[in-house]
Amino acid sequence: MPFENEELTGGFDGLRRLMVLKRREIPPPGFFNNFASKVIFQIEAEELVREEVPWWRRSLGLSTARILAGANLLTLCGLTFVGVSLYLVLSGDVEPPVNAGTGQSLSRSADAAGFGTVAGGVAGRARTSDLSRIFTFSPAAEPSDLNSAGDAPGAGNLISGDAIVAEKEREDARGLFKLGGNRALNAEPVAIPTYRMIFPR
Amino acid sequence: MVAALSMDIIAASVLPVRSEPVVTDGEVDRELVRQARAGELSAYDDLVRKYQERVYATIYHMTGNHEDASDLAQESFVKAWQALKSFKGDSSFYTWVYRIAVNRTINFLKQRRNRTPHFSLNDLDFSGENDPDLVALVSQNTPRREVGLIELQTRLNEAIQKLSEEHRMVVTMHDIQGIPHDEIAAVMNCNPGTVRSRLHYARQQLQAWLADWVR
Incomplete structure (x- = not known):
């Protein structure tokens, strides 16, 4: 025992006797009979689990918790991106997306589909004013806006996309109608003819 | 005597010398x-x-x-x-x-x-009652041997738990388990000198905390 040689003279003799007490602390009888078996069982169990894990996760050392954390992070990033984009569109800094095929504002087409939109394409003043409390709208985006189809009689009814395009082209030709996101939103309130409902025969 | 010697010589010459390989623990x-x-x-x-x-x-x-x-x-x-x-x-x-x-x-x-350590001495097979060193030690301090042993053990464990992890490890390995300095140094990835100094410091601490028992 180490205490019995050079350290014995170091004045720790009493402590040496106390340490004998610690050596007497042993686990319950039979504890070590099963210990090795438990270790082997655990090893086998973990090997089985490892075999079930796909090779790409094993090679990357990815655990389920890490994958879940990554997925959560991606979702959060996506939501943040959508939120920021939506905010920018609503605040008028970015032009609302335009349908490539028809040249028609998406907000308007969504409105036409009966969903209603917030970027000035809202059918009805009440809805616009409710959203104004939540989001900051530029004054120009108020009812005099080009998209304020809600003022038109029969707003909310379905309007044929081709009919709108045809009408718009006629208006453009007369120089009274100018389509453009920012320009439209920030335009001075001028008397702009509202859409007429054109029902296909 | 002479006969016995001659028999040994004969046996040595007749029987092949068995050269059993000495397998060490490490091998x-x-x-x-x-x-x-x-x-x-x-x-x-x-x-x-x-x-x-x-x-x-x-x-x-x-x-x-x-x-x-x-x-x-x-x-x-x-x-x-x-x-x-x-x-x-x-x-x-x-x-x-x-x-x-x-x-x-x-x-x-x-x-x-941050958690208070919980000693599970009841789960252990404690057979210190028969140790003459302990009996002498406890009888010097308390009149009742059983109570004294339990109290002593509790105090000892508390004192050991007060040490830092590194000091506790050195005391455990050297003073309780009897592992030499150089092996402890290899396990703890430090110099044997560091082990010695840690051991000395830990003992001083323990001795101060257990002054009532260590005389």
């Missing part, structure tokens, strides 16, 4: 490790049985809790199996597995630092 371990690395769990089972008591005892004296020691010892052996491929054989298997156990225990203790 046995190396062979078991080689087999275990090849995937033989029975070889690893032998290694676990060989070192389970020492590994468990070290962890137990560090944590002061039987359940924690049992879990940590088990985890250490499982971890050692998983890392067996990275074992290069620079040190003995015993030192290597000990190092794994020590590191895991120190990490566990650092996480547990």
Whole structure:
């Protein structure tokens, strides 16, 4: 025992006797009979689990918790991106997306589909004013806006996309109608003819 | 006498000298490790049985809790199996597995630092009543031997738990388990001189805390 040689003279003799007490602390009888078996069982169990894990996760050392954390992070990033984009569109800094095929504002087409939109394409003043409390709208985006189809009689009814395009082209030709996101939103309130409902025969 | 000598000489000349290879402990371990690395769990089972008591005892004296020691010892052996491929054989298997156990225990203790350690002495087979050294020690301090032993053991465990993890480890390995300085240094990855100085400091601390018992 180490205490019995050079350290014995170091004045720790009493402590040496106390340490004998610690050596007497042993686990319950039979504890070590099963210990090795438990270790082997655990090893086998973990090997089985490892075999079930796909090779790409094993090679990357990815655990389920890490994958879940990554997925959560991606979702959060996506939501943040959508939120920021939506905010920018609503605040008028970015032009609302335009349908490539028809040249028609998406907000308007969504409105036409009966969903209603917030970027000035809202059918009805009440809805616009409710959203104004939540989001900051530029004054120009108020009812005099080009998209304020809600003022038109029969707003909310379905309007044929081709009919709108045809009408718009006629208006453009007369120089009274100018389509453009920012320009439209920030335009001075001028008397702009509202859409007429054109029902296909 | 002469007859006996002559018989020995005859036997030596007739019987071939059996040159049994002396298999050392390290060689046995190396062979078991080689087999275990090849995937033989029975070889690893032998290694676990060989070192389970020492590994468990070290962890137990560090944590002061039987359940924690049992879990940590088990985890250490499982971890050692998983890392067996990275074992290069620079040190003995015993030192290597000990190092794994020590590191895991120190990490566990650092996480547990905010919790009060729970001593599970009741779960242990304590047979100190028959030790003459202890009997003499306790009878000097308390009139009732049984009460005195339990109190002494509690005080001793509390004092050991007050030491830092590194100092506690050195005291456990050297003063309780009797592992020499250089082996402790290999396990703890430090100089033997560091081990000695830590040991001296830890003993001083313990002696101060247990001044009533250490005379």
